Amino acid sequence: MTRRQKKLIKTILLYIVLFILAFLLLFPLLWGISASLRSDNELFSYVMPFSWHTLIPVEWTFQSYIDLFAKYNFLKPVMNTLFVTAVSIIIGCFLNSIAAFAFAMFDFPLKNFLFGLVLLSFMIPFEAIALPLYQVVDSMHLVDTYQGLILPSLANGLVMFLFVQFFRDIPAELLDAARVDGAGVGKVFVTILMPLSKPIFITAGLMFFMNQWNSYLWPLLIARSKNIRTIQIALGFFSTEHKTNWSALYAGSMFSAMIPLCLFLPLQKYFVQGITSSGIKG
Amino acid sequence: MLHLSRKMRFLPYLLILPALLLLFVFKLYPIIITLRESFIGKNGLTLKNFQLLFKDSIFWNSLMVTLKMNIVIIPLQIFIALIFALLVNAPIRGIGIFRTIFYLPITISATVSCLVWNVMLNPNSGVVNSFLNYIGIGAQDFFLDKNQALWCIVLVASWIGCGYWMMFILAGLKNIDPVLYEAAMVDGSGWLHTTLTITLPLLKNVLLFVFVANTTSNILLFVPMQLITNGGPQGSTDVLMFEAYLSAFKYYDRSRSSAIVLVLLVLIIIICAFQAKMLNEKSDRGAGKA
Incomplete structure (x- = not known):
């Protein structure tokens, strides 16, 4: 041979x-x-x-899909989830990227200590703090509100860490040159840093998307009333102790699984790039 | 580093303030609450919550179930993820599609995954039993059998998770300089030999990250138990995190729940320290050989 x-x-x-x-x-x-x-x-x-x-x-x-929206008003939880997800992506990317920008680009007193806190926070898994977190959110009177669903997930240590690693690889001369030309810090961030950081913004966006779209435990605790219920919680109501509405449950489940798929297929290239450049290096 | 004028010296703090404030309120403060609730009783500092817990036979059963599951699931998932990553790193046509397919289960919510698997593994009307009957193995009880339920959960959780861990290992593989492989090929080293002596030692940092993150997520795994088995049959899938959830939201016993979560965090720290030590020793020996 x-x-x-x-x-x-x-x-x-x-x-x-x-x-x-x-x-x-x-x-x-x-x-x-x-x-x-x-x-x-x-x-x-x-x-x-x-x-x-x-x-x-x-x-x-396609009857079960038609019933899902016509009979069971599935559109409401879909819209709720879309709203919560979109707000989380936009505010989450903004807050974490500007914080990461500061950590990656500037020297300031207490920087290492504060970044240590960020790293510590991403080693604390959500499940471990879900129960005391509920008390915190309850004491702020945010149970059963959109704010209660969104606020706790906005600051994300892992996302911030990925941003910092990515920004560190961007040559400082590039940014300095722009500063010399008279551009303010905000302008440097928007016109130079952001276009260069497309993979990491997409990766962060996808992470926020998956967190919110698929989140189950947190909305189960927080979204009590019908009008702010999310998809994953609405699915649970198709199956009660006495009877399960199988066709609606299948159609709803598959609908909820298809949306992330459609997003992921075209964006997976950036996602691999985003993680590869994160400095989780061999 | 960019230079800041005196006037601008507070800018970095302004930029990190919103994110750090949210992190503190919603991530770090809950940890402080957990510590407070597990150690402080009616009359100040106390170990009563832990004494109660350690006298409780349900706790010991849960601890054993948690350990039993994790001894299998952590190495299993990382081994499969490693194999997947090596496979989808192959330079062949259409490999991106396979990469996406392997990653796909993690994009589906745990609710949907558990539902589909629960129906497929239903003893009476499930497609898996239908197939097992067809090929002559015979129907199984799966989630209803106290000897099988935990391993069915391991199967479901691995189906969900392996592709996710694959992504991180793949990122590590992509960062290995191809020159190293070429050198090994010239030396006549086979695929397995190259993988063991070159690839794995170079993946040390990635593997450490994956081990720690994987351990954390599996030790705290409880959604399949909550959605499918409810801790049963006969407590065979009653992991500690599920007990913590029950204590807080079904029995309204927050101090028991906090004490269990604290035990879990200690468990995670011990296991991760052990893994880090093992991994360091192993790669030292590997490096010595090369």
């Missing part, structure tokens, strides 16, 4: 392994989509014995 043939066989084997793994990872999602496209009376009828129709619907229908 020549070297080239050997290499070809290796590549083919690699593809086979990748395809099998991809199928296993995708299966639950594909199966969920398939279930969401079944009619109500077909939902459980083809499970046993195993056949093609266990996996693929006999009759394809």
